Amino acid sequence: MTEQSQFNEMYGPDGAVRPGYAAFHEWIQTASRELIDSRKLEAEHFFRRIGITFNVYGDVQGAERLIPFDIIPRVLTTSEWDLLSRGLEQRTKALNAFIGDVYGAREIVRAGLVPEDLIFQNPAFQPEMVGVRPAGDIFVHIAGIDVVRVDAETFYVLEDNARTPSGVSYMLENREAMMRLLPDVFHQHRVLPVDDYPDALLATLRSVAPKTATRDPTVVLLTPGAFNSAYYEHSFLADKMGVELVEGSDLFVRGGIVYMRTTQGPRRVDVIYRRIDDEFLDPLAFNPTSLLGVPGLMSAYKAGNVTIANAVGTGVCDDKAIYSYMPEIVKFYLGEEPILKNVPTWRCREADSLKYVLANIDKLVVKEVNGSGGYGMLVGPHATREQCDAFRAKLRDSPAGFIAQPTLSLSTVPCFVESGVAPRHVDLRPFVLSGADRVRCVPGGLTRVAMKEGSLVVNSSQGGGTKDTWVVEV
Amino acid sequence: MLSRMADSLYWLSRYVERADNLARILDTAQRMAGLPSNYAGSTNEWESVISTAASTAAFSAQFDEVTRANVLHFIVGSQANPSSILSCIATARNNARSVRTAITSEMWETLNDAWNETRTADVRAMSPSDLSRFLAMVKEMSLRFDGAAYRTMLRTDHFWFQRLGTYIERADNMARLLDVKYHVLLPRQELVGGSLDYFQWASLLRSVNALTSFHWVYRESLQPWLVADFLILRSEQPRSLVSCYKEINEYLDQISDAYGRQGASQRRARATLARLGNANIDRIFQAGLHEFLEEFIADNNELGRNISQQYLS
Numbered sequence: 001m002t003e004q005s006q007f008n009e010m011y012g013p014d015g016a017v018r019p020g021y022a023a024f025h026e027w028i029q030t031a032s033r034e035l036i037d038s039r040k041l042e043a044e045h046f047f048r049r050i051g052i053t054f055n056v057y058g059d060v061q062g063a064e065r066l067i068p069f070d071i072i073p074r075v076l077t078t079s080e081w082d083l084l085s086r087g088l089e090q091r092t093k094a095l096n097a098f099i100g101d102v103y104g105a106r107e108i109v110r111a112g113l114v115p116e117d118l119i120f121q122n123p124a125f126q127p128e129m130v131g132v133r134p135a136g137d138i139f140v141h142i143a144g145i146d147v148v149r150v151d152a153e154t155f156y157v158l159e160d161n162a163r164t165p166s167g168v169s170y171m172l173e174n175r176e177a178m179m180r181l182l183p184d185v186f187h188q189h190r191v192l193p194v195d196d197y198p199d200a201l202l203a204t205l206r207s208v209a210p211k212t213a214t215r216d217p218t219v220v221l222l223t224p225g226a227f228n229s230a231y232y233e234h235s236f237l238a239d240k241m242g243v244e245l246v247e248g249s250d251l252f253v254r255g256g257i258v259y260m261r262t263t264q265g266p267r268r269v270d271v272i273y274r275r276i277d278d279e280f281l282d283p284l285a286f287n288p289t290s291l292l293g294v295p296g297l298m299s300a301y302k303a304g305n306v307t308i309a310n311a312v313g314t315g316v317c318d319d320k321a322i323y324s325y326m327p328e329i330v331k332f333y334l335g336e337e338p339i340l341k342n343v344p345t346w347r348c349r350e351a352d353s354l355k356y357v358l359a360n361i362d363k364l365v366v367k368e369v370n371g372s373g374g375y376g377m378l379v380g381p382h383a384t385r386e387q388c389d390a391f392r393a394k395l396r397d398s399p400a401g402f403i404a405q406p407t408l409s410l411s412t413v414p415c416f417v418e419s420g421v422a423p424r425h426v427d428l429r430p431f432v433l434s435g436a437d438r439v440r441c442v443p444g445g446l447t448r449v450a451m452k453e454g455s456l457v458v459n460s461s462q463g464g465g466t467k468d469t470w471v472v473e474v
Numbered sequence: 475m476l477s478r479m480a481d482s483l484y485w486l487s488r489y490v491e492r493a494d495n496l497a498r499i500l501d502t503a504q505r506m507a508g509l510p511s512n513y514a515g516s517t518n519e520w521e522s523v524i525s526t527a528a529s530t531a532a533f534s535a536q537f538d539e540v541t542r543a544n545v546l547h548f549i550v551g552s553q554a555n556p557s558s559i560l561s562c563i564a565t566a567r568n569n570a571r572s573v574r575t576a577i578t579s580e581m582w583e584t585l586n587d588a589w590n591e592t593r594t595a596d597v598r599a600m601s602p603s604d605l606s607r608f609l610a611m612v613k614e615m616s617l618r619f620d621g622a623a624y625r626t627m628l629r630t631d632h633f634w635f636q637r638l639g640t641y642i643e644r645a646d647n648m649a650r651l652l653d654v655k656y657h658v659l660l661p662r663q664e665l666v667g668g669s670l671d672y673f674q675w676a677s678l679l680r681s682v683n684a685l686t687s688f689h690w691v692y693r694e695s696l697q698p699w700l701v702a703d704f705l706i707l708r709s710e711q712p713r714s715l716v717s718c719y720k721e722i723n724e725y726l727d728q729i730s731d732a733y734g735r736q737g738a739s740q741r742r743a744r745a746t747l748a749r750l751g752n753a754n755i756d757r758i759f760q761a762g763l764h765e766f767l768e769e770f771i772a773d774n775n776e777l778g779r780n781i782s783q784q785y786l787s
Contacts, residue, residue, distance in 0.1 A: 050579070051571070051586050186479050226572040235574035245575045251475050261477045262784040264630060 007411040007447070008423050017474045018152075020075035023188040025040060028072070028414070028421055029460075031319070036416060039181050043069050046177050052169065052232050065440050068465035069174060070415045071181060074426055078192070081443050081471040084147065084155060084430070087339030088332060089439045092143045092432040095162055095317050097333035099139040102316055103129045113328050122322070123250065123370055124315025128285055132302055135208040138437025139311035141273075143432045147340070147445075149411040156408065157326070158427060162310060162317035164275050167446040168431050169233035172197060172240075174446075174468040188195045190473040192443035193353045200239035200433055200440040201273075205241075207435035208307045209270045217244045217270035219262060222251070224276045248276075253296030256303045262415040273295075278312050295387065320369040320403045321347055332335045343408060348416045349400040357404040358395060361388050364404040365456075366395070379456055381407055389411075410456060413450055413467065425450045427458050443471035479573050480635045481786035486569040486577075487534045487623075487639030489587070493562035494616035495647040496549055497609040499526055502681035504605060507542065508672060520545040525556060526654045531611030543598065546605065557610055560595065563588050580622035586614040631732060634725040638781065641725075645718035645774050651681065652705055652769040675701050680711050702763060703755040715770065720746040722777070729785070739780040746773050 007013065011022045017025045046067050072362035076084070101108050102119055109116045119125060144165025146158040175194055179186055202219065208218035223234035225247050238245035250260050251269065259266035274281065280290040300306045316322060324345035330338040346353035346364075359363060361380050366375040376393045395402055412423035430445030447467040448458035458464040503519040521540045524533045529548070532555060536543040552558045556565070567589040570582055588611070595608060620640070627633040655678050675696045679685040684704065691710055692700050706715045723743050730736045758766045 038622075048590065049583055049586065051574075051582065113515055226568065231571070233576075235571075237577040244479070245573075246476060247478065250478050263480045263635075264476055265475050 005423055006409050006423070006425075007149065009149070009411050009413045009426075010072075011414075012152070013295075018075075019077050019112060020189070020470070020472045023185055024072060024075070026186050027182070040416065043071060043177050046180065047173070050173065051071060052236075063370055067460045068449075068451055069177060070424075070449055070451075070465055070467045071178070072414055072416065072421075073468040073470045074413045074428070075470045075472055076444070076473050078443075078471060081192075083339065085443070087157075087324070088145055088430055088432050088441055090148075090336060090339050090435055091157065091160070091326070092140065092439060093138050094326070094330040094333050095143060095160060096138055096434055099162070099311070099314055099317055099331050100133075100137055101140075101328055101333070103132060103313065104238045108332055110327070111332065113332055114322070114325050118319070118321055118325075119316060122316050122319055124278070124313065124319065125286070126313030128302075129311070129313040130300060134311050135304075135307050137220055138434050138436060140170075140209055140314050140317065141204055141208060141309035141311075141434055143434070144429045145340075145432060147428045147430065148343075148408060148426075150430075151411075152406055154341065154455045156341045157323075158343060159320065159323060160317050160326070162314040164277070165429070165431065166230045166233055166275075166312065167429055167448075168197060169236040170466050171350050171431070171444065171446045171469065172236075172441075175418075178468040181362065189470065192471040192473075194442045194444050197431070197442045198237060200442060201237065201465060202241040202243070203437075204433040204435035204440060205273055205307075205309055207437045208309065210304050210307055212305055213268075213270035218268060219267050219271040219273065220251075222245045222246055222248070222272050222274040222276060224248075224280070228275075230275065237273075243273075248290075248292045248294050251294040251297070253294060253300050256300050256305050258294065258297065258300050258306045269306060271308050271373050278315065281308070281312065282286065318344070318370075320367050320371075321349065321400075324403060343405045348395055348402040348404060348405045353404075354395065354399045358392055361392060361395075361404075363407065366391055366402055366405050369401055369403055379407065382454070382456075413447075413449070415451070415465075415467075417451070422453065424453070425456050425458070426467070444469040475576070475631050477786055479576050480631065482569040482573040483576055483632060483636045484639035484781070484786060486566050486573070487636045488643040489562040489566035489569070490616050490619050491640050491643040492557060493559045493566070493612055495644070495651075496527060496557075496559050496562070497612040497616075498681045498683065499651065500546070500549060501521055501606070501609045501613075502677045503545075504602060505676050506673070506682070509608055522654050523549060526651050528650060529555065529557060546600065547597050550600075550605075550608070551595065557560075557753075560592055560597075563592055563612075563615070576636050576656045577636075578622060578626040581619060584615060584618045584622055588612070618698065618743050631729055637783070638722060641718045641721045642774060642778055642781075643723070644713060645715055646771060648682065648705060648713055648715060648718065649767050649771045649774065651678070651701065653764060653771070656763045656767065672696060675757060680706075684713065687711065699755050699759060702758070702787050706758070707750065707753060707755060714751045716747070719750055720745065723747050726781075737780070737784045742773070742780055744775050746770075746777070 010018060010025065012018045023297050098108065108114050109119065140162040142165060144161035144167065145156050148158050149155050150327060205219045206217055220243055221234055221238040223245055235245055244260065246260055251300060252259055258269045272412060274426040274458060276292050279286040280292040281291045282295060283290045284295045284416065287334060301308050322346055326336045326342050330336060346357050348354045348357055357366065364380045366378040371377060378387060380388065410425040413426050414421045415424040426447050426449050428445050428447050433440040447469040449465045449467055450456055450458045451463060451465045500523060503523045506519040518540060520542055524540060527549060533548050536548065536554065548555055548558065550559045551560060560725055567585045570577055570585045574582060575721065591611065616656060623636055627636065675698060676685055679688050679701060682705065688696065688704055691704060691708060704711050704714065708714050709716050709720060711717060726740050726743050730740050730773050
C-alpha cells in the first residue's frame with residue numbers, strides 16, 4: 001500500500017478536481033491560514049457551547065471531550081449516493097430477514113449456508129427471543145452500515161451495526177456547523193438536506209407500534225443516563241423527535257404493560273427506542289444486577305404490548321464472522337445479487353484460512369469477531385513484529401474468535417492538520433431506518449476521519465474525527 | 475411529563491436562584507465591609523453572610539475563623555459546600571443536562587456557558603474587582619436564564635415546575651435574609667435615624683436590588699418597618715414574600731387546572747398567601763418578626779415537601 005495508490009476523493013488519480021469539490025478546492029487555495037484557524041476555533045466553540053461532547057471511559061481528565069471536527073466536507077455526488085442507498089436498503093432488508101430467520105424458522109441454517117454454531121454460540125444470540133415476532137417483522141429498525149471506498153467506483157461494506165448504532169447526532173450537528181461557519185461556500189452547492197432524520201426516525205418508530213397501542217402511540221427514548229458517553233445524542237434525538245427521554249427508573253411494568261411515571265400518574269408506553277444494551281434491559285431476564293433496566297420489560301415485550309427498537313438479540317448481525325456470509329445472506333433472502341461489496345474475509349475458524357492468515361499476518365487486518373470500537377484489532381502493516389507474534393498466538397489459541405481481511409487502500413479526503421492541508425483516511429456510516437411501512441435513509445451519513453497520518457482507525461475512542469458529508473447535485 | 479424531569483426542572487431553577495441570591499448577598503457584604511465602622515456598625519458582615527446562607531455549622535466544621543477569604547472560599551468556590559455558588563452552577567447544569575429535552579437551547583447555553591466560564595475560577599486569588607466581576611457574571615447568568623425561560627419555554631407543565639422552583643427558593647432566601655437582619659429592623663430608640671441603621675437598611679434593600687424601588691413606592695426615607703413591609707407584604711416588590719406566593723399560587727393553579735386535580739400543595743400555598751394578605755406590618759412587629767419569619771420558612775419548606783410528594787416522585 002503506497003501513498004500514490006490511495007484514492008483521494010477531492011483530487012482523483014490524475015490530480016484533477018473531482019465533481020462536487022470545485023468550490024472547496026477554490027476556497028482552500030484562497031483562504032488564509034488565519035481565516036481557516038478562526039473557522040476552526042469557531043467550530044470548536046460551537047460544539048463546546050451546545051455541549052456535544054462524549055465521555056471516554058476510564059479517562060478522568062477528559063471527562064467531557066470534543067470529537068475533532070474538520071471543516072472540509074466529504075462530498076458524494078447524487079449518482080454515487082443513488083447506488084449506495086440502493087445497496088444500503090437491500091442490505092438492511094437482508095439483515096432483517098436474516099435475524100427474523102435466526103429467531104424463527106432457521107431456514108438459512110437448514111439450507112447449510114451459515115454454520116449453526118456461528119449463530120447459537122454467538123454471545124449476542126438471545127435464547128429469550130426465539131419465536132418472538134416483533135411488529136411488522138422488523139428487528140433492525142436503525143442500522144449503521146459502515147462503508148469504505150477504494151476508488152471512484154468501488155464501495156465496500158466494512159461492518160454492519162445492528163445493535164444500537166450511534167453517531168447520528170454528529171451527522172446533524174456537523175451540517176449545522178458547516179452552514180454557520182461557511183455559509184457562502186455551502187450555498188454554492190445544492191446539498192441534499194439531512195435535517196429530516198428525526199422525523200424519519202419518529203415515523204419509523206411509530207410505524208412499529210404494537211397492535212394493542214392507540215392510534216397515537218407513545219414513543220420514548222431509553223437512555224442509561226447523563227453519564228453515558230453518548231448521552232448528548234440521546235437527549236438530542238429525544239428533543240428533536242419530541243419524545244420523553246426516560247431512564248430505567250422512570251418506567252415500570254404492571255399487568256404486562258409498560259408505563260412511565262409522570263406528574264399525572266402512570267402513562268402507557270408503546271415503543272421504546274432503547275440506547276442501552278440487551279443485557280441491561282431487564283434484570284429479570286438478563287443481568288440481574290443491572291440498575292439501568294426495567295424489571296418485567298421482556299415479558300411485556302414478548303406479550304406483544306411494547307416494541308423495543310432495535311429488537312433484542314440483533315447483535316448477531318454485528319458479528320464479523322456472520323458478516324463474511326452477507327453476500328450469501330442477501331442472495332438467500334432477496335434472490336438478488338448484492339449491490340454493495342463485502343471485503344474479502346478469511347474466517348480463521350476454517351483451517352485453510354487460518355494457515356493463510358498466520359503466514360501473511362503482516363499484510364492483513366485481523367479483527368475479533370465480536371469486537372467493536374476499534375478495540376482488539378491488529379493492522380498488520382502498521383504493527384511491530386512483537387504485536388504480530390502476539391496475535392499469531394491468539395489466533396492459534398482461539399481461531400474461531402477472529403477473521404482477517406486485506407488492508408484496503410481506503411480513500412482519503414483532505415483535512416486541515418497542524419502542517420496544513422493533508423489527505424486522511426475516511427469511512428462513512430449512513431443510518432438506515434426500517435419501519436413496518438418502508439425503509440428510510442437520509443442522504444449522507446457520518447464521515448469519520450483517522451486524524452493521524454496514515455492511520456486507518458477512525459473510531460472516536462481512538463482519536464478519530466468527523467466531517468460533514470455532502471451529497472450534492474452536480 | 476416524567477416525574478423525574480419535573481423534579482430536575484424544579485431543582486434546576488432553585489439552584490440558579492440560590493446562586494443569584496448568594497451573589498447578591500456577597501456583593502452587599504463586600505460593600506458594607508468597605509465602609510468605616512461607624513457607618514457599617516460592628517457586626518461582622520461576613521458572619522451574616524454565613525448565617526443567611528444557613529450554613530453556620532458546615533462552615534465552622536471547615537474553618538476556625540470568619541474572614542473574607544474563608545467566607546469567599548466557602549460560599550463561592552467550595553466543592554464541599556453543596557450550596558456554594560460554583561456547586562449551585564454545577565448542580566444546575568447537571569440537572570439541565572439530564573433534562574436537556576425539557577429546556578430550550580437558550581436556557582441550556584446560558585448554564586453551560588456559566589459552567590464553562592466559572593469551573594476554573596480561582597476563588598483564593600480573587601481581588602475585590604475580580605470578585606465583583608465574578609458576581610456580576612453570576613447575576614447575569616440568572617437574569618439570562620430567567621429571561622430565556624420566560625421568553626422561550628412552551629407554557630406547559632415544564633414551565634410551571636421550573637417557575638415553582640424559582641419562587642419557592644426566592645421566598646426562602648428572602649425570608650432568611652430578613653431573619654438574619656431582623657435585629658437591624660427592630661426599632662432601637664437610641665439609634666433611630668442614625669447613619670449606622672441607615673446603611674444597614676440600605677444594604678438589606680440593595681442586596682435584593684430594591685433600594686431605588688423603595689423610594690418609588692414609599693416616597694419617604696428608610697424606616698425599618700417600611701423596609702420589612704416592602705420585602706414581606708408589598709406586591710409591587712417582585713421579590714417580596716407576598717409576590718413569591720402569588721406566583722407560586724398561579725403556577726400551582728395552572729398545574730391543577732391542566733391535570734384536573736388539586737392537592738395538598740394547592741391548599742397550603744393558598745393558606746400561606748391568605749395569611750400574608752391578611753397581615754399588616756405593625757401586628758407582625760408586635761407578635762415578633764423573628765417568629766413570623768421562622769414560621770414562614772417552615773411553611774415554605776413544607777410546601778416544597780408537598781410538591782415533591784404530589785408531583786415529583
